[in-house]
Amino acid sequence: MSTMQDAAVRRSRTPAGLEGLPRPGRCLVMGILNVTPDSFSDGGLYVDNRAAIDRGLELAAQGADIVDVGGESTRPGARPVGLAEELARTVPVVRELARAGVCTSIDTMRAPVARAAVEAGASLVNDVSGGLADPAMVSTVAAAGVPYVAMHWRAPSLEMDRHVDYRDVVAEVRDELGRRLWELTERGVDPARIILDPGLGFSKRPEHDWMLLAGLGSLRQLGPLLVGASRKRFIGAALAAGGAGEVPPGERDVATAAVSALAAVSGAYCVRVHDVPASLDAVRMASAYLDFYDRDVDPVRETPVGAGRGSHR
Numbered sequence: 001m002s003t004m005q006d007a008a009v010r011r012s013r014t015p016a017g018l019e020g021l022p023r024p025g026r027c028l029v030m031g032i033l034n035v036t037p038d039s040f041s042d043g044g045l046y047v048d049n050r051a052a053i054d055r056g057l058e059l060a061a062q063g064a065d066i067v068d069v070g071g072e073s074t075r076p077g078a079r080p081v082g083l084a085e086e087l088a089r090t091v092p093v094v095r096e097l098a099r100a101g102v103c104t105s106i107d108t109m110r111a112p113v114a115r116a117a118v119e120a121g122a123s124l125v126n127d128v129s130g131g132l133a134d135p136a137m138v139s140t141v142a143a144a145g146v147p148y149v150a151m152h153w154r155a156p157s158l159e160m161d162r163h164v165d166y167r168d169v170v171a172e173v174r175d176e177l178g179r180r181l182w183e184l185t186e187r188g189v190d191p192a193r194i195i196l197d198p199g200l201g202f203s204k205r206p207e208h209d210w211m212l213l214a215g216l217g218s219l220r221q222l223g224p225l226l227v228g229a230s231r232k233r234f235i236g237a238a239l240a241a242g243g244a245g246e247v248p249p250g251e252r253d254v255a256t257a258a259v260s261a262l263a264a265v266s267g268a269y270c271v272r273v274h275d276v277p278a279s280l281d282a283v284r285m286a287s288a289y290l291d292f293y294d295r296d297v298d299p300v301r302e303t304p305v306g307a308g309r310g311s312h313r
């Protein structure tokens, strides 16, 4: 086969896409919009609804395929917000962005917030608890019929750092995600709408995050993957390697883009990031690279992206 034919085959094997989400033929870029006073890197910047809407429009103009609106910080140790407060922070922002034609997702663990956001126009529910925090979430997303991100999660923010023991983090996260997938499907969520997420930084030490990133090829066998590495501690720690402590969150965007490229080359369906332009360039480079990837050298990557879906469909 010629190189160009090779490239065409490769192109045809990029993620087919999920119903209702953009299909640019490369790894999607989800822009983060935290409407919170206390998120770890952008808390307090967009607490006001107007400022949040403007930032969401800016993320979309920068090329975000999806804008992810969240009203509750999930950083380790964060305290939960009241339901009314979370609704007030997120739903008007989702409504306004959706009205402007922006593909929007809602980052919530609460069924009533997911339901209200979908009614306001959200195209996807992003639940860091994978349906474990609110017993009503699974039936809510099953009824809503929108794509659903189920992240690997072991405990609420206040306790997550007490659940970081793994013998083989990739195998355990794969098993735990596999069980979530089975249960979600059993309870009526369309498997073709499920995106899984290894949950970097959630009940993980920095070395676990790196192992999971390096193990994406194995996790991908379960189905499409979202990777949320942006500005997280494991990046700050790796940048400071050789020195003391961590590079601060605001100085982690270039490194985040590098991780986005690695995730995309490993077959991630979507990366969730604060700085959209850098990661968009990164996933475009990954896509161009994959077009000419020499599969003879690495037959593992030959598995078509999303092919693993057959294992749960």
Ligand code: PMM
Pocket: 032, 034, 039, 040, 041, 070, 073, 074, 075, 107, 126, 127, 128, 149, 151, 197, 199, 200, 226, 227, 228, 229, 230, 272
């Ligand atoms: N990380 C955060 C929040 N939401 N959602 C998914 N699906 N995956 C993640 O890794 C994830 C998430 C925490 O980061 P932030 O405070 O910067 O939003």
